[in-house]
Amino acid sequence: MNKDRKNILITGCSSGIGLCVARGLRERGYRVFATARREADVAKLNEEGLEGLRLDLDDSASINAAVDEVLQRTGGTLYALFNNGAYGQAGAVEDLRRDVLRRQFETNLFGWHELTCRVLPVMRRQGYGRIIQNSSILGLIALPFRGAYNASKYALEGLSDTLRLELRDTDIHISLIEPGPIESRFRANSFAAYQQHIDRDNSPFRDHYLAMEQRLTKEGPAVPFTLPPEAVLKRVIHALESRRPRPRYYVTFPTYLFGTLKRFLSTRLLDKLLARI
Secondary structure (H helix, E strand, O other): OOHHHOEEEEOOOOOHHHHHHHHHHHHOOOEEEEEEOOHHHHHHHHHOOOEEEEOOOOOHHHHHHHHHHHHHHHOOOOOEEEEOOOOOOOEOHHHOOHHHHHHHHHHHHHHHHHHHHHHHHHHHHHOOEEEEEEOOHHHOOOOOOEHHHHHHHHHHHHHHHHHHHHOOOOOEEEEEEEEOOEOOOHHHHHHHHHHHHOOHHHOOOHHHHHHHHHHHOOOOOOOOOOEOOHHHHHHHHHHHHOOOOOOEEEEOHHHHHHHHHHHHOOHHHHHHHHHOO
């Protein structure tokens, strides 16, 4: 890979997958622009030797400022974008207020879309680029009480598939990464969003929520087959460096399992399995 192609902008680098990928790519020789929403997290990224920048996916001005700063530092080029910053809003569909669902989409979809559209003209001018979208197993299958997150990831899958078709005659490649359970702060952030926006005690799903709270606050891995974030890093490297990056990368056994079952089982039978998880 040419040296001038080894720069990448990554969102959601305060912890978990984003931080792991930023560190791993820096060690591999990439110039990493690692972004986070909070200034304290940006400071920590800079202390590590990464090029930390503030980027709030809910704020168009923040998105534009971050991209402008990256392009100023690189002389107007950007090889890759890894859209990663997201959170999961837990709660039954009927308990999701319109503003809560909108907030989920603002971060998980609209912010990613705006950032992607901001860098695409740069990639078109230079004639190449890679856009990697960190989706989820919940972009392939649905689980109860994950409707907001499910919807945002299903939408991301559709938008990314369409973008890939529209760019098929260019050297700009679109890849989706679809992890199952990964060690991160995702559960803690999901629990905080649930506490803020869901009225548990006045919901018909109160008993289900009580059980869910135990899982979200459980120490250690919540489910079997949880992998460290390095499993995602491995797929990101392939998507960046392969001459023909894959449209989709499965990560963790549950993604492979349910990705396969969805192709072969009836919807009713798959629903029975998913309702028991």
